[in-house]
Amino acid sequence: MSPTDLVKARLLKGMQDGLPELTLARRVMLRRVEEVCRRFGFLPFDTPALELRDALLGPQPSGEQIRNIFTFSNQDEEEVGLRFDLTVPLARVVCTYLQGEIPRPLRRYAYGPVWRYDKPEPGRFREFLQFDIDSVGTPELTADAEIIAVIDAILSELAVGGYVIRVSNRKLLNAVGEYCGADAQQARSIYRVIDKLDKYPRERIRQELGGGLKDESGAFVEGLGLSVDQIARVDAFLDLPNEGNNAESLSAARALLAENALAMEALDEIEQMLAWLKDYGVPGPRSQGRVNFDLHLARGLGYYSGPVFEVVLTELPSYGSIFGGGRYDNLVERFMGEGQGIPAVGASVGVDRLLAALKQLGKLDLLLGEETAGPQVLVTVMDRERLGDYIAMTRELREAGIRAEMWQGGKANMQKQMKYADKLGCALAIIAGSDEFERGEVSVKDLQAGKELAAEAATREEWTSKEKRPQTVVKRDELAAGIKALLHVDPV
Amino acid sequence: MSPTDLVKARLLKGMQDGLPELTLARRVMLRRVEEVCRRFGFLPFDTPALELRDALLGPQPSGEQIRNIFTFSNQDEEEVGLRFDLTVPLARVVCTYLQGEIPRPLRRYAYGPVWRYDKPEPGRFREFLQFDIDSVGTPELTADAEIIAVIDAILSELAVGGYVIRVSNRKLLNAVGEYCGADAQQARSIYRVIDKLDKYPRERIRQELGGGLKDESGAFVEGLGLSVDQIARVDAFLDLPNEGNNAESLSAARALLAENALAMEALDEIEQMLAWLKDYGVPGPRSQGRVNFDLHLARGLGYYSGPVFEVVLTELPSYGSIFGGGRYDNLVERFMGEGQGIPAVGASVGVDRLLAALKQLGKLDLLLGEETAGPQVLVTVMDRERLGDYIAMTRELREAGIRAEMWQGGKANMQKQMKYADKLGCALAIIAGSDEFERGEVSVKDLQAGKELAAEAATREEWTSKEKRPQTVVKRDELAAGIKALLHVDPV
CATH class of the missing domain: 3.30.930.10 (Bira Bifunctional Protein; Domain 2)
Known part of the structure; x- marks a missing residue:
């Protein structure tokens, strides 16, 4: 392999990687929104990312419409495209299953990525996560009111x-x-x-x-x-x-x-x-x-x-x-013919956009609560002859429902392992060397309190002297119970 | 719009719509698998669906490799493609964030659709859902054992x-x-x-x-x-x-x-x-x-x-x-150069494939438990002047955590509304006409028991005579409590 053969590891323009903090926030928001939708009796209904281009844009799209989406010819010589919203695929689905395979009215929610060939701007991406809720096949205004009611319930739920x-x-x-x-x-x-x-x-x-x-x-x-x-x-x-x-x-x-x-x-x-x-x-x-x-x-x-x-x-x-949303009674005409509309009403929320707003308002923590993306506890490795013991500790913590991880980055001093624990946002780190094993104990560093002490320190000197992170001891044979107690106690 | 302008509402070849039963099963499985991964301290990490083609296939892909994926030139004249697995995007991510933006080792899980231009066969799709778990940057065999341990925990969890x-x-x-x-x-x-x-x-x-x-x-x-x-x-x-x-x-x-x-x-x-x-x-x-x-x-x-x-x-x-899975120490060489590998180990599960296996074994119900895709209760509409009352009932049920829906399909007789409730898999239907309103009650049909009676009936005549679905009465001002009690009682 010559150096010129190397591939540059770069994200495509306008795309976004879901680093752990963002991905966790998305999951939490989706789960909450989904719970509300299910309480309202809406059905989950996924569709594929790819559709026929005609289904997405209609039979005679303008050049501008085509340029605004990701579209290409596939190997079956069909013009296809990545969906740009979740409403058009819904219209397609409703017409695909006209023979009664799906309930009518169809009240469904869906979420997933959609793709638009927009000019990328800060906070505006070419692939983004959307959540849609729609009632199709109901002419009743109660359905419109209900879509607003579910939006209201979602926003209350998301605080x-x-x-x-x-x-x-x-x-x-x-x-x-x-x-x-x-x-x-x-x-x-x-x-x-x-x-x-x-x-x-x-x-x-x-x-x-x-x-x-x-x-x-x-x-x-x-x-x-x-x-x-x-x-x-x-x-x-x-x-x-x-x-x-x-x-x-x-x-x-x-x-x-x-x-x-x-x-x-x-x-x-x-x-x-x-x-x-x-x-x-x-x-x-x-x-x-x-x-x-x-x-x-x-x-x-x-x-x-x-x-x-x-x-x-x-x-x-x-x-x-x-x-945002509203009633759209004509969307299926593309498939059914003029005047053959099916009454429908729905709403969309841009999940990433709403997350960005909550972040700006400082309300993201409220949404996430105690959830962090990574483990709560890192079991450090002091003595590589004792890996089996560290594994067993990690296992006990997990079996007790504690999110736990053992250091696996190879030979590394304690400082490096602590830095890693901080990066993961661990609340606690467990340390056990020969002394601890002899005494049937483990030492537990309180990383959160350590960080607070460091933040309080006015100077670098003071910080260094304070760096002794609060440390406590838990009995080895009461490990999970001891750690659980520490995780629930206010660390300050 | 002339009839020739109509677009056919068809699913692309090799694609699958996520009808409610399937989508619900996917969500439940993903949630359970995700919970185990989080207990093991793996980080959630999403990547976009689209990557540079070179990143996906390497700098000199064969014609066959290219034919096996969805790839095209975008408007920026770049060759791009839809990811065909979640491992290659992981390798790209690890090399994109080499400057310390992500923890090292990186233990991450990810799930989402992947696309392959395979010949479609029953149960084999061109877009399918995959779940991956990997540890990158760890040469230790404990990491391999841990990937197996998390697989084991997942399979136990999924029963x-x-x-x-x-x-x-x-x-x-x-x-x-x-x-x-x-x-x-x-x-x-x-x-x-x-x-x-x-x-x-x-x-x-x-x-x-x-x-x-x-x-x-x-x-x-x-x-x-x-x-x-x-x-x-x-x-x-x-x-x-x-x-x-x-x-x-x-x-x-x-x-x-x-x-x-x-x-x-x-x-x-x-x-x-x-x-x-x-x-x-x-x-x-x-x-x-x-x-x-x-x-x-x-x-x-x-x-x-x-x-x-x-x-x-x-x-x-x-x-x-x-x-399936294993250790792959050379995957990032495409981006980093020969001999510049980063040690990694991981496993993949095809979510839809595993669901199909569970279905074949009759174990899908075990996974879903009490969860059905649709509402538990349908509030029927007898008297259109009373829509506000029906809405209020529906709201009370939802506020009590019951998945509830009000009929919104326009004017329809009771039979049609019951058929709809059956299709949604509702356990109960609430009926309230002027009699019930006067008495401060609602009637509740037990749809599950009704179905069982119908199934037991040997002949059509017997079924018709048995069609009187079990019906009971709940006080209007104790609606949510009464329905809750009925939902938890064995309907037989």
Whole structure:
């Protein structure tokens, strides 16, 4: 093998290795979310990573759509691709098993990696973990309310702190468009401008709806070209009370849009959904403020057709929505034909994104509790003639349910083994040399307390003098019980 | 959308959908295996599905190697591929984080799908779930013994019934080759013939080692072309006592191969490993027969360099090995250069394959216990004006930890709702109409008992008359407690 034959051991661009801390956090979050979904009676349902490209993108995808996913020809000369979400595979599954192999309605959850050929950015990867919950084959609004209820239960379970679930209805967006004399396409553009209300004063919003404006940098921002009358109507809509009192927002919207049948339908659906949410135990803004009717909510995806919702963390509003979803009644048309839709509603959460948010909030420890990625105890090796004894100790600890490991890195002094134990995040290290064996004991170093002492030390000298990590002794024939007691005692 | 634009909703060839029963079984198995790995102190460590093709296959892969995996050029004009196992990504990871970002030794477990472009066969898929456990950076044989110990703990945990862990050492294979005057390549061929001992009489084995033979169909089976003296030496090796008494096999092999230094090294390692396995609590064949030194064991993969092992189920010997592994000290050479190996030992289990074996043995229920994929209770909808009440019931059940669902499939009679509950595997269905609401009660159908009655009925007529599923009544204001009691009572 010549040196030029060497392969560089590098991660692909946009990919992320699941180092132990991250992988553990993912597992804990997935397990918690899964438990809630199961309590709600949703079925686990996995699909493969690869699908036909047509199934993923439809029969006539645009070049841009194709460039945004991982797609290739396989050896059977089929165009295939890695799934970019879990919703399209669900639509495929529902149509694959139309003959009754699966229950209908199908209420399922799924999680797994999805792949997108995005431009990698910090915190944004080309492979990322997604968790989806959907009800397919149910036209009932109770199902929409239930998806919001399961999101609410998940966020309570994950102890993310305060959050607001914003709800609205895609029909309202279209109705507002109609009210302003705009078509569906324009209505979406209007909402895109409305979405900037957090950032800009109303005057700038009006300019963007109309003829455009020069921004701070002097660049021209094109406007939507709405007429003065149209802008006045948007203005009237924006004057409605929003996100504070659902009943008030509803009745004000009813008054303004009274002439518009679609608006009445949308508002009826919102009102009904809010009522059912109370039955589901998810309170509106008057009590704890978890569900807010947000007149300005649009949600990006084109395929939503009814209720839409998203969640923002109260303590991290700038992070954007961490959970989102809505009703999509037309997704299976790709397989079934136009007008052959199957009603469906669902929500997605980006697991890694939510973990990053919890990390930013300092709440990751709350999620993990006592769980660390590595062993709690390292059994060090002082005397290589005694390996069998160290193995037996390690085994006893494991049999008692303690996560334990024996040093196996070859001949190494105690300092090296301690460094390794620290790196693994062990709470305790067991040391047994000939003295201990003679006395029928083991010595136990408290690594956590050692670290705290080192942290408290003001200078390097002081640290060195304090480095004597607290050490105690446990009887060899009461090893597991002794270690268990030490693990539960506050080490300080 | 014209009908020709429709996309066929089909699964890709060789892929498998994870229908709820399968997905649940996978999750339960993964969780149990993971718990054992964590008790042993192994770290969770995920890697992405995609890697550089060179990392997967080395710098100069053969056409066949390339055809056996899913590989393509991405938009960055890199050759990439989907991982075909979890060992190569581990080797890549170890070399990516050489600067100390990860502990050394690295003891890690990982699971996830792997992809191979195999010819699909029943039970053999192009995407399948694998679980790997490895210790990297440890030259110690204790690590090999520990990998076997964790396999043993996993199989005990999964209640697979009886099993035998066959162990040997790749050095023994080479030593037997030397003893017979064969090179490493020939030694492997000899083992390939030896492997047929289960199927054929010794005479046929001798012929295959020598000049070949005509088989029953009259076709010529080419022989290895060994000399009479060489065949006699293989014969002497095959006469050694095997798989019954480890000590006896060891001492007989020592006597026969006494002149061969490599054989002595191999036998020393095996003996030491067996001794440590006793310390790990994994007994040899004299006691419960879990670990057997098998002189004839080869294991396929070319990269093994020391101890090798595999597991067969006692009740399903024909199924082949369900767990396998060994020491591979040279795998990172692709990234590091020749002679720059990092010592490593590991094992893999095919999760779906093991599940299929358990299913065949009727032991899947043992693994799943009380867990079913779907809800335990369906709250039926009799009166659509009362949806809020049904939602509240469902919510109360969930809050009590009962997996519950409310019917949401639109207007439907009771029969349709019951059929749905049966399909989901619900144990109970709750029925509440105006009568029940008035009396402050709910009716509860026992679906399991109903199914048993139907199964007992000899004729269709008898079944129809028996179809009255057992029904009981629970007070509305003691709903959760009442249902809990019913779920724990034997329904017969």
